Amino acid sequence: TPASGSVVRPVKEKSVAVLYFGNLSGAKDDEYFRDGMTEDIITELSKIGQIKVFPRSEVLSFRDKPVTAPEVGQQLDAAFVLEGSIRRAGNRLRITAQLVETSTRHSAWAERYDREMEDVFAIQDEIARSIAQALRVTLSPQEEKTIARKPTDNLQAYDYYLRGRSYTRRENLDFALQMFEQAIKLDPNFALAHAGVANVCGMIFELREQNQKWIEKGVAACDSARALDAHAAEVLVAQARISYAQKSYDPAVRHARLAIEQKADCDGAYNILGRALFASDRLQEAAALVDRAMEASGDDYNTYVPYTNVLTKLGRTGCWRNSWSWCRKMSGRAFSWPGFAPRLTARKTRSASSRRPSHCGPAMRMCCTTPPAPTDCWGTRPRR
Structure with missing residues (x-):
């Protein structure tokens, strides 16, 4: 903890960037756990x-890269950086964490935890409280209550949930569904696992198999999740996903907006908000969200597709600059949105009257010349 003579900092300086902890377990298969722990500490x-x-x-681009706290602070304008490492061996867990002041490189707080796996939620709680104490922040009674709340009391269910979340992001939907269902078997009251099932069912219906059974399964999972925790962002996104799959665009927009209010990223x-606004021809609303959507999307380039479509339909070709520069950042990856590369190719060959900025060409060619194979579409194969 900081020295007793430390100066109380103004609120504007109490900004923290939590870097992905280093995975010291030696197994790449454990990265889902490292990612999940880091993201839950952020939450x-x-x-x-x-x-x-x-x-x-905001911090995803620094994952597994040798960056220093001052470098992160300069890029993000963050006053502090939380960095650390995780090593898991059997039922034992070792976590080191350090809060570094970016302007001085001084450690404001540091701790090492050698615990059993069953203490994982207690560790997350202690880290959050310790950082608040280091920054001279007093928690409100409501914050105390919220931080103390656990998503589940079953550690194995939590592990399955983190695996399911990882598989969903990699668009391996069959395995994701299995993991979420295993989590529910172990803890039927695990709201986020029910939301995970609903989300995956909606994705399968949209992108692989338009069979009504997926809607029915997704609606049932949504109902279970909502009964357990109606205000969780993940539950609201699941409701938005199922509403969109049912072509109920107004509820999809409403639930997606509520989710973003709870948890911006x-x-x-x-993704769902942009697609629902596009499908219901609310183009101006969607266009106003482009910058925020791109910032919140991390490495999920599928999120930006509906907003690119919105700008195209509005004829706002001058706004494509961010779209293509963002695509360029994702170079080396095939677009996994079915039909997106062909649509880009069609746009490229349209009349020159569109006056597309010249610098958009290379990024667009990158996207168009290597269209995704069928197995690279959503839900069939993890992204590389």
Whole structure:
């Protein structure tokens, strides 16, 4: 903890970027756990109103890269950086964490936890509280209650949930569904696992198999999740996903917006919001969200597709600059939105009257010349 003579900092300096912890377990298969732990620490800290916490999407580009706290602070304008490592061996867990002041490189707080796996939620709780104490923040009674709340009491269910979340992001939907269902078997009251099932069912219906059974299964899972925790961002996104699959666009928009209010970078929220607004011809609303959607999307380039379509339909070709520069950042990856590359190719060959900025050409050619194979479409294969 900081020295007793430390100066109380103004609120504007209480900003923290949580870097992905290093995975010291030696197994790449454990990265889902490292990612999940880091992201849940971000979520816990975000519950403290006096601390500005940078969302997952802002720190994703630093994952597994040798960056220093001052470098991160300069790029994000963050006053503090939380860094650390995780080593898991059997039922034992070792976590080191350090809060570094970016302007001085001084450690404001550091701790090492050698615990059993069953203490994982207690560790997340302690880290959040310790950072608040280091930054001279007093938690409100509501914040105390929110931070103390656990998503589940079953550690194996939590592990399955983290695996399911990882598989969903990699678009391996069959395995994701299995993991979420295993989590529910172990803890039927695990709201986020029910939301995971609903979300995956909606994705399968949209992208692989338009069989009504997926809608029915998704609606049932949504009902279960909502009964357990109606205000969780993940539950709201699941409701938005199922509503969109049912072509009920107004409820999809409403639930997606509520999810974003709860958690700005909640997986899938901006994606569904953009697609629902586009499908219901609310183009101006969608266009106003382009920058925020891109910032919140992290490495999920599918999120930006509906907003690119919106700008195209509005004829706002001058706004394509961010779209293509963002595509360029994702170079080396095939677009996994079915039919997106062909649509880009069609646009490229349209009349020159569109006056597309010249610098958009290379990024567009990158996207168009290597269209995705069928197995690269959503839900069939993890992204590379």
